[in-house]
Amino acid sequence: MGIIISNSSSVPIYEQIKEQIKTKILQEELTAGELLPSIRSLAKDLRCSVITTKNAYEELVKEGYIKNIPQKGFYVKKINLEIAIEEQLHKIEEHIENAVKLAKQNNISKKTLKEILNIIYEEEKENE
Amino acid sequence: MNNALEVINLSKKQGDFELKNISFELPKGMILGFIGENGAGKTTTMKAILNIIKKDSGTIKILGKEKNFEEEVGIVLDDSFFPEILTPHDINKIMKSMYKTWDEKMYEKYLKEFNLPKKKEVKTFSKGMRKKLEIITAIAHHPKLLLLDEPTQGLDPIARNEVIKLLQEFIETGENSVLLSSHITTDLEHLADYIIFINKGEVILDKTIDEILDQFGIAKCSQEELEKIEKKDCMKIYKKKYECEILVENKKEFQKKYKGITMDKISLDDLMLLMIKGEK
Numbered sequence: 001m002g003i004i005i006s007n008s009s010s011v012p013i014y015e016q017i018k019e020q021i022k023t024k025i026l027q028e029e030l031t032a033g034e035l036l037p038s039i040r041s042l043a044k045d046l047r048c049s050v051i052t053t054k055n056a057y058e059e060l061v062k063e064g065y066i067k068n069i070p071q072k073g074f075y076v077k078k079i080n081l082e083i084a085i086e087e088q089l090h091k092i093e094e095h096i097e098n099a100v101k102l103a104k105q106n107n108i109s110k111k112t113l114k115e116i117l118n119i120i121y122e123e124e125k126e127n128e
Numbered sequence: 129m130n131n132a133l134e135v136i137n138l139s140k141k142q143g144d145f146e147l148k149n150i151s152f153e154l155p156k157g158m159i160l161g162f163i164g165e166n167g168a169g170k171t172t173t174m175k176a177i178l179n180i181i182k183k184d185s186g187t188i189k190i191l192g193k194e195k196n197f198e199e200e201v202g203i204v205l206d207d208s209f210f211p212e213i214l215t216p217h218d219i220n221k222i223m224k225s226m227y228k229t230w231d232e233k234m235y236e237k238y239l240k241e242f243n244l245p246k247k248k249e250v251k252t253f254s255k256g257m258r259k260k261l262e263i264i265t266a267i268a269h270h271p272k273l274l275l276l277d278e279p280t281q282g283l284d285p286i287a288r289n290e291v292i293k294l295l296q297e298f299i300e301t302g303e304n305s306v307l308l309s310s311h312i313t314t315d316l317e318h319l320a321d322y323i324i325f326i327n328k329g330e331v332i333l334d335k336t337i338d339e340i341l342d343q344f345g346i347a348k349c350s351q352e353e354l355e356k357i358e359k360k361d362c363m364k365i366y367k368k369k370y371e372c373e374i375l376v377e378n379k380k381e382f383q384k385k386y387k388g389i390t391m392d393k394i395s396l397d398d399l400m401l402l403m404i405k406g407e408k
Binding site for chain 1: 159292299300302321336337338341393
């Protein structure tokens, strides 16, 4: 399981860990019932503090992606993919809304906006 | 017992210098980092915790106990050292007779891992090698609490990385805890769960590392912009020739309130500088 942490990013480290594990669950790289590395071994391997990995796991528990079985560890929960993807779509809408607002403020046309979207989408595809 | 270490209202007067009502806790399984200027009181606090210097008042609880904890504590102080003529092999023999819990296998495993020659006298060792030997020796009698004063000082980045890994392994089971001081604050950013900032013998900040790195920020603005910012939103203000730096406790809220002001990520170095040099 690969997790990549950027120390220069403005995104908090616990959030980087959380989002990457979430992506792996949504893309079914991590499957229901799978045991995650312990808070402490993950901290050691990522060279970050225990409190950081603990925060990341606690958030994932709160959001319903993983569960904690005391004395055993953290397991990937069976999630409803449709609902999870719905949530992600909702997030995407928010981002696009912001982009549209910014475009309107600066008189940028819908056509230009669509072009930008196309370019970025294709670029990201190449990067995958 | 959920705290490996509890320090309650520790005070000590030593000449001009005074530790004033130092209080903090180190939960079991965690790493706590001490930061502060030279002479701020980090080493004095550690020595008072260990009863190397006598405290004037206050309570120290190590693993829930006020005394008889010596066997369960590992120590590396800045001015501690092994006699020059000993070899790691000799040290092994001495420690074996001193500690019931001495783990010869672990000691030898780490000697190998850190490339420390068993049969060479300590006087031939570099500063970094000595430090590593001290840390290994402190760990190999299976203490539950490690106290390290400047463990990474004088080590190159590779050796520092090895020490960090060693400490993370040490706390991996969740049973062991570490208190360390360091000037190399980037090491603490990767390692410590809690940060205690000591200045002039007082604790001036007690936060988790995530609270500091994720919530604190440095706002940068001009003199004119500074006048529009309410004082209560600034922890500290540091005026420089071309810009003002403001230490901000909650960068998200600050950015919401004052749009368009540059907000930088904070490092522990920045935090120390602003806390000490900044004005309120």
